[in-house]
Amino acid sequence: MINGARIFGIRPGSPFLYKIAATGTKPLRYAVRNLPAGLTVDSTTGLITGALEKEGEFHMQISVSNTLGHATRGFTVRCGPTISLTPPMGWNSWNCWGLSVDDTKVRSSAQALLDKGLADHGWNYINIDDAWQARRRTPQGRSQQTINSPT
The missing domain is CATH 3.30.429 (Macrophage Migration Inhibitory Factor)
Structure with a gap:
């Protein structure tokens, strides 16, 4: 099950660090479709890192899987003047x-x-x-x- 925020805010050029929160029988494998340039995802930890240089709204699809199945969910990053879009x-x-x-x-x-x-x-x-x-x-x-x- 994918938990955590569905939207994340960051300013251009700032270090990006986001942990995909997910529960299930470990080990879990993480993937992100439509990951914007400047960001990478670690498939074993679920950490998305890097930096976005340009403002914009980026829509992605997060996937988490294990031996029992998989879950997917939308995830949006808004890069611009607003942050803390989710408490x-x-x-x-x-x-x-x-x-x-x-x-x-x-x-x-x-x-x-x-x-x-x-x-x-x-x-x-x-x-x-x-x-x-x-x-x-x-x-x-x-x-x-x-x-x-x-x-």
Whole structure:
């Protein structure tokens, strides 16, 4: 079954990275018909990579197959001034790690998206939130919350 966005937006010349989200008995084989110039698809990972240099709307047909059968679905890329045409699905570290974010925790969270199969359902973002926007920090780098009150 092919999951994930049916439309993807990108600006001309920007790096293109899109994982075809699909579920089924592995291994899966991925193919894309009408793939525009500048893009390639890895038939074993389902990653579409490259860059589109010109604006336009590109209509493609994604196919995913395994030993049990195959699925196909339309996929459109709009290359131009608009992006995020489909709301991104992902995970935010704040509610889990708060201010104690580190490399090991982020990598283990990303691996969990793969291991739990969430990436196969279209989850494709890890948002690292460590309170970077805090105005003040301690010497150890921790944020200090300030409350503005009227005087």
